[in-house]
Each structure stands twice: as C-alpha cells, then as structure tokens.
Amino acid sequence: MTEPIVTIDDLTHRFGDIVALTNVDLEIPAGVTGLVGANGAGKTTMLRSLLGLVHPTAGSIRVLGHDAATDPISVRSIVGYMPEGNCLPKDQTAADFVGFAAEMAGVPPKDARRRASETLFLVGLEEERFRYLGDFSTGMVQRVKLAQSIVHGPRLVLLDEPASGLDPAGREQMLALIRRLGGFGINVIVSSHVLSDIEETCQWVVMLDRGRLIRSGPLGERIATGTVAVEVLSDPEGFATALIAAGLDAATLGHVVTVGSADDTTFDAVMRVAADTGAGILRMGRAAITLEDEFLRQSQELRS
Amino acid sequence: MSDAVIYDRGYRSYSGDLRGRSATRRAIVRDGVRRILGLRRKARRKILPWALLSIGLLIAAVLVGLLFVFGSLGGAVAEGLPSYPELFDLYSRIALLFLAITIPELLGPDRSQGVLSVYFSRPLTVGDYLGAKAVAYLVMAGGIYLVPQLLFHLGAAALAEEGFLGYLGGNLDVLWKVAAAAAGFILVHGGVLAIISTHIDRTSFAAATFLAVLLAGGNLAGILSQAGFPGSRYASLLALDDHARYVRDWIFDVDLGDYWPERAGFDPWVSLAAIGFVSVFGAVWAYRRYRRLA
Numbered sequence: 001m002t003e004p005i006v007t008i009d010d011l012t013h014r015f016g017d018i019v020a021l022t023n024v025d026l027e028i029p030a031g032v033t034g035l036v037g038a039n040g041a042g043k044t045t046m047l048r049s050l051l052g053l054v055h056p057t058a059g060s061i062r063v064l065g066h067d068a069a070t071d072p073i074s075v076r077s078i079v080g081y082m083p084e085g086n087c088l089p090k091d092q093t094a095a096d097f098v099g100f101a102a103e104m105a106g107v108p109p110k111d112a113r114r115r116a117s118e119t120l121f122l123v124g125l126e127e128e129r130f131r132y133l134g135d136f137s138t139g140m141v142q143r144v145k146l147a148q149s150i151v152h153g154p155r156l157v158l159l160d161e162p163a164s165g166l167d168p169a170g171r172e173q174m175l176a177l178i179r180r181l182g183g184f185g186i187n188v189i190v191s192s193h194v195l196s197d198i199e200e201t202c203q204w205v206v207m208l209d210r211g212r213l214i215r216s217g218p219l220g221e222r223i224a225t226g227t228v229a230v231e232v233l234s235d236p237e238g239f240a241t242a243l244i245a246a247g248l249d250a251a252t253l254g255h256v257v258t259v260g261s262a263d264d265t266t267f268d269a270v271m272r273v274a275a276d277t278g279a280g281i282l283r284m285g286r287a288a289i290t291l292e293d294e295f296l297r298q299s300q301e302l303r304s
Numbered sequence: 305m306s307d308a309v310i311y312d313r314g315y316r317s318y319s320g321d322l323r324g325r326s327a328t329r330r331a332i333v334r335d336g337v338r339r340i341l342g343l344r345r346k347a348r349r350k351i352l353p354w355a356l357l358s359i360g361l362l363i364a365a366v367l368v369g370l371l372f373v374f375g376s377l378g379g380a381v382a383e384g385l386p387s388y389p390e391l392f393d394l395y396s397r398i399a400l401l402f403l404a405i406t407i408p409e410l411l412g413p414d415r416s417q418g419v420l421s422v423y424f425s426r427p428l429t430v431g432d433y434l435g436a437k438a439v440a441y442l443v444m445a446g447g448i449y450l451v452p453q454l455l456f457h458l459g460a461a462a463l464a465e466e467g468f469l470g471y472l473g474g475n476l477d478v479l480w481k482v483a484a485a486a487a488g489f490i491l492v493h494g495g496v497l498a499i500i501s502t503h504i505d506r507t508s509f510a511a512a513t514f515l516a517v518l519l520a521g522g523n524l525a526g527i528l529s530q531a532g533f534p535g536s537r538y539a540s541l542l543a544l545d546d547h548a549r550y551v552r553d554w555i556f557d558v559d560l561g562d563y564w565p566e567r568a569g570f571d572p573w574v575s576l577a578a579i580g581f582v583s584v585f586g587a588v589w590a591y592r593r594y595r596r597l598a
Binding site for chain 2: 053073080081083088089091092096102104107109111115118122150152153184185186
C-alpha cells in the first residue's frame with residue numbers, strides 16, 4: 001500500500017455510556033474508499049472524527065499527515081465534507097451558497113464565485129445554479145451538497161451517505177459522480193449502508209459493525225473464504241456425508257458443498273471421494289463470497 | 305455530418321490561495337450583514353430590515369428639512385425640534401425592532417437548516433463563528449443607531465448659523481455621547497438576544513420572545529421591587545431595558561423618564577455593570593451552547 005491518507009491507531013469513541021467506536025486500527029490508502037456498516041455502526045462518528053469535530057476518547061487519527069484531534073483546522077483546510085442530513089439554506093441560490101462555502105474555506109470572493117459555477121457545472125446543475133435551494137429536488141440537493149464539499153479543491157472528500165434518499169436513476173448518477181471524483185485524483189471516503197453502492201464505486205472497503213472494525217481491504221476481487229466449493233449434479237447431502245466420512249470438513253448450501261481448507265490435498269481428496277461415490281461434479285474451485293456475504297458472516301461472528 | 309465536438313470540461317482542482325481562518329471569519333461577517341439586510345435572499349426577507357432602515361433615514365431627512373425650512377427663520381418651530389437625547393430616544397425605539405431580528409436571523413437559520421455541519425467542516429472554531437456573527441451584529445446595530453443620527457448631525461451642521469465646522473466643533477461631545485449610549489443598548493439587547501437565539505430557531509418567535517422578555521422584565525421588576533420584602537430593591541435590576549435608558553440619561557445628563565433601577569436607589573454605574581454582565585453572560589451562554597452543537 002502506498003502512503004496512507006488516513007491512519008487510525010486504537011481509536012475509541014464514547015458518548016457517555018454509548019460506545020460509538022472501539023479499538024479501531026486502520027490505514028486507508030489513496031483513492032476511493034467505502035465505509036460500510038449498518039445504521040449505528042459508527043460511520044458518521046468516524047467521519048466526524050476525521051474532521052476533528054469529535055475528540056476521541058482514546059487513540060489517534062492522522063489525516064493527510066495532520067493530527068485530527070490536535071490540529072483540526074489544518075485538516076479541515078484540505079478536506080471537504082458532505083453531511084448526510086439537511087445542510088442547505090432554503091433561501092439562498094445554489095451559486096450563492098456554494099460560493100459562500102468556498103469563501104468559508106478561505107477562497108477569495110472573486111475566485112469563489114468562479115469556482116462555484118465550475119463546480120455546479122461539474123455536478124450537472126449549471127442551468128439551476130441561480131435557483132433557490134428551497135425549490136430543489138432531493139437529487140439536486142445531494143448534488144449541491146457534493147458541490148460544496150469539493151468547491152475549494154480539497155485533497156480528500158468525506159461523503160456521508162451521498163446516495164441517501166435518491167431514486168434509482170439519481171443514485172446511479174450520484175455514484176457516477178463519485179467515480180468521476182476518483183478519476184480526477186481526489187481521494188474520497190464514502191460511507192454507505194448499501195453494499196452494492198460501495199462495490200460499484202470503491203477500490204478499498206472499510207467495514208464497521210457496532211463500532212468495531214471487521215474488515216479493511218481492497219475491493220475488485222471477490223473475497224476468498226479459504227474453502228473449496230464443489231457444485232455437484234445431484235444429492236449434495238450424500239456427497240457431503242461421504243466427504244465427512246473421508247475425514248474432511250464439509251457442509252452443503254443448495255447444490256454446493258463447501259469443503260475444509262483450500263489447499264491441494266483437499267482438491268485431491270474431493271476427487272477421490274467423487275470417484276468412489278460416483279458423484280457428478282459440475283464445478284470445483286476456491287470458494288469466494290460477495291461483500292455482502294462477507295459483511296454478514298463477519299458481523300455474525302462478532303456478535304457470537 | 306457536423307464537426308461539433310462535445311468536450312467534458314472535467315474538474316480542475318483549485319490551485320489559488322486559501323487565506324485561512326481570517327478569511328473565513330470575514331466571509332461569515334459579510335454573509336451575516338447580507339442576511340440581516342436580506343441581500344441575495346428572497347424579496348420578502350428584505351421588507352422588514354429595509355423598512356426600518358428607511359424609516360430611520362427618512363426621519364433624519366425630515367428633521368433636516370424642517371431645520372432648513374424653519375431653522376432659517378429662527379422661529380419657535382425650530383426650537384421645538386427634538387434635542388439630541390430625544391432624537392436618540394426615538395431612534396432607540398426603531399433600533400429595538402431592528403435588533404430584535406438581527407441575532408435571531410444570524411443564528412437561528414444556521415441551526416434549523418443544518419448549515420452548521422457545513423460551517424464546522426471548514427477551518428473554523430466555535431469562537432471564530434460566534435465572533436464573526438457578533439461583528440456582523442455590531443456592524444448592523446451600530447449602523448441603525450449611528451448612521452441616521454450622524455446624517456442628522458451633519459445636516460444640522462450644514463444649516464447652522466455658526467457654519468459647518470463651527471457647529472461640529474461646538475457639538476463634538478454629541479458624537480461620543482450618541483456612540484456610548486448606543487453601545488449600552490446594543491450590548492444589553494445583544495446579550496438577551498444571544499441567550500434567546502441560541503434556543504429558538506425561528507426568527508419571528510425569537511424576536512417576539514425578546515420583546516416579551518424586555519416587557520415582562522420591566523413589569524416584574526416594578527412589581528417585585530415595590531413588594532417591600534427584604535432586598536426587594538434588587539428586583540429592579542430585572543428591568544433590562546431600563547438599564548440602557550438610565551445610562552443613556554446619565555451620559556446625556558438629561559432626565560427623560562423614571563427607571564426602576566433609579567427608583568430603587570441604584571446609581572447609573574450599577575446599570576452600566578448590569579449591561580456588562582448581561583452582554584458577557586449572553587456571550588458565554590452562546591459559546592457553551594455552540595460548543596455542544598459544533
């Protein structure tokens with residue numbers, strides 16, 4: 001992994017008796033990273049911690065080389081943030097608000113007006129930029145929120161549930177915009193509880209469940225489970241029983257039998273049992289699961 | 305076939321200056337002034353502030369006009385025009401309505417519309433935010449108090465028999481007295497408004513609450529301070545608006561009315577201290593509240 005943009009060491013955050021994050025150790029590389037977890041998993045707390053808006057109970061966070069707890073102003077100078085909830089004044093135009101958001105980041109007023117127009121063009125709101133935000137649809141509001149987060153040219157953008165409340169077409173457009181940001185070289189951390197959104201947009205994924213880190217790693221490949229998946233023509237239960245009798249660890253899931261650990265001896269043993277029992281094998285290989293399966297499996301393990 | 309080509313303008317990262325927290329504070333001050341005046345907002349947001357500002361300026365213009373018409377005759381009408389303290393009293397009533405919407409308008413919408421989450425994702429502290437809002441308040445409050453009275457003063461000087469500079473030189477004390485008396489009103493009202501506006505989001509509700517608190521405070525102070533129980537005179541200090549008026553009369557060395565702290569036997573400096581206390585208390589209250597919100 002190249003130089004991480006975010007380094008988190010043993011981060012714990014409590015709100016009174018409620019533990020939002022527990023002993024999180026994490027490094028996030030450059031690129032587009034997905035922060036996945038159910039509602040209440042600690043995603044928003046993590047994003048707010050990255051901005052230095054909440055101070056950790058324990059541990060440390062470094063964002064682009066700055067300590068978020070002790071030097072939050074430096075962090076916020078080079079980071080953009082798109083909150084999940086409403087954050088737009090209804091009685092201002094999109095151009096005025098995004099321009100003001102740029103000025104708030106220190107951009108001179110004249111440049112801020114120009115940047116606002118350019119950024120609203122990028123998110124597809126060039127025609128609507130002089131309309132009042134109170135008249136905008138949910139999809140347009142989300143785009144303005146995205147525009148204000150990137151108008152000052154941040155090196156990292158934190159997007160909190162950017163596709164929340166959007167219809168399928170709006171969701172797809174928002175995900176396409178996020179992919180484009182990655183293409184422009186902006187580092188992005190996008191939180192979502194919709195795993196397919198993360199799979200579509202990100203190169204790296206961080207999974208949280210009830211404040212605990214359950215996975216941090218690259219996306220793009222299916223996740224190997226370390227087992228062998230054997231798809232049989234008929235009687236998978238009988239085949240699994242024969243495998244167990246041969247000393248292997250086997251279980252069935254529909255027509256698929258998963259077996260022990262994925263090494264060469266397992267493959268040989270499965271072939272022998274198939275030959276002995278006359279079972280018809282349709283397919284055999286290293287088992288892999290989707291991000292969703294992995295998330296469910298890990299969170300179940302954590303809870304048990 | 306057309307030769308037209310569609311270009312994707314893409315994205316250019318901003319490579320210019322980022323001017324830091326001071327620029328952020330200035331941006332909030334500018335936005336605050338615009339917001340109070342309803343600039344870059346819908347037309348209905350402009351009605352009240354501009355109506356009150358116009359009334360203030362119109363009164364100054366009318367008074368200068370009366371001076372021009374009747375003052376040159378040296379008649380009794382000119383002598384019947386309000387004195388500086390009386391004029392200040394008139395403007396303080398217009399300003400009261402103006403101030404009632406300023407701090408609520410500066411603070412409430414940011415909270416109710418969730419804009420604080422954008423503000424505090426920028427290089428900005430709670431102190432920067434509230435400080436910039438306070439500057440916007442002081443600029444506009446100072447404007448409504450001082451600009452019309454300054455225009456009247458300059459108009460009166462231009463028409464004075466002793467000449468423009470002669471009149472200004474002979475009435476230099478008016479400038480600091482008006483500014484000092486205005487500061488008393490601006491600070492005590494600002495303190496009360498800060499407390500109210502950090503809890504009530506809607507501008508109209510917060511403004512109505514502010515006026516009700518001033519009215520109720522005066523009545524309560526009157527009732528309690530006359531109740532005759534030990535220490536009842538201290539209840540007169542609840543008449544928050546009276547403090548500013550009492551100090552104004554002290555500064556101008558006039559007696560335009562009876563005030564509860566005065567009736568209870570307190571000196572003007574006690575009212576001055578009360579003004580300072582209310583303004584500092586309001587600022588601290590707002591800061592503590594926003595530390596939790598940020």
